[in-house]
Amino acid sequence: MKILNLYYSSTGNTKKVADSIDRAVQDMGHSLESINVKENKDTEVDVLEFDFVFVGSGVYAWLPGSPLQDLLINLRKSYVKNGQIKPASPKLPDKKAAVYCSYGGAHTGINEAIPAAKYMAQLFDHLGFLIVDEIYTVGEYIPQNMQEMSYKGRLGDISGRPNEQDLKEVEERVKGILRV
Ligand SMILES: Cc1cc2nc3c(=O)[nH]c(=O)nc-3n(C[C@H](O)[C@H](O)[C@H](O)COP(=O)(O)O)c2cc1C
Numbered sequence: 001m002k003i004l005n006l007y008y009s010s011t012g013n014t015k016k017v018a019d020s021i022d023r024a025v026q027d028m029g030h031s032l033e034s035i036n037v038k039e040n041k042d043t044e045v046d047v048l049e050f051d052f053v054f055v056g057s058g059v060y061a062w063l064p065g066s067p068l069q070d071l072l073i074n075l076r077k078s079y080v081k082n083g084q085i086k087p088a089s090p091k092l093p094d095k096k097a098a099v100y101c102s103y104g105g106a107h108t109g110i111n112e113a114i115p116a117a118k119y120m121a122q123l124f125d126h127l128g129f130l131i132v133d134e135i136y137t138v139g140e141y142i143p144q145n146m147q148e149m150s151y152k153g154r155l156g157d158i159s160g161r162p163n164e165q166d167l168k169e170v171e172e173r174v175k176g177i178l179r180v
Pocket residue numbers: 008009010011012013014015057058059060061062063102103104105106109112113138139140141142143146
């Protein structure tokens with residue numbers, strides 16, 4: 001399969017998750033294009049060229065990072081313009097997507113990550129991709145002035161996460177997803 005991993009990572013946690021996804025995809029012998037929107041500000045990508053898309057971000061104020069939001073908004077506009085987003089969003093055969101995010105959940109736990117995952121999924125759902133999974137990984141707050149959120153929040157002590165075990169879980173889960 002031709003697979004795209006499109007993600008935004010501001011402080012590096014989601015990049016660790018993305019790297020685990022990349023490893024799983026390559027281990028399973030698929031072709032991979034991996035794009036970190038942070039390093040590729042003028043990303044031009046046609047998601048319809050891929051059989052399977054992973055799309056991910058850190059969670060900031062309940063949503064994906066604004067560079068990824070901007071990219072998804074621009075893609076939506078161009079697919080609408082080209083007539084590729086149709087009423088009732090009929091399913092496209094053999095097009096699948098999975099969304100993932102890393103989040104700190106200091107205030108309301110996973111509930112503040114769910115809107116981010118749902119947001120990212122919508123472009124693909126609109127296009128007719130089947131959304132096969134949502135992967136949520138805990139990620140510590142990296143900025144110095146936010147560090148107490150990593151141990152005083154709703155999820156308890158999340159310092160050091162995503163850790164090796166978190167990343168191994170992602171890798172195994174992605175292998176499972178790709179067998180569907
Ligand atoms: C400015 C800022 C805002 C954040 N807002 C949220 C939030 O609303 N909800 C949440 O669950 N985590 C929040 N976090 C925690 C991040 O989502 C978490 O650390 C994530 O792993 C960061 O991913 P990244 O390193 O790929 O950027 C925030 C972190 C920062 C730095």
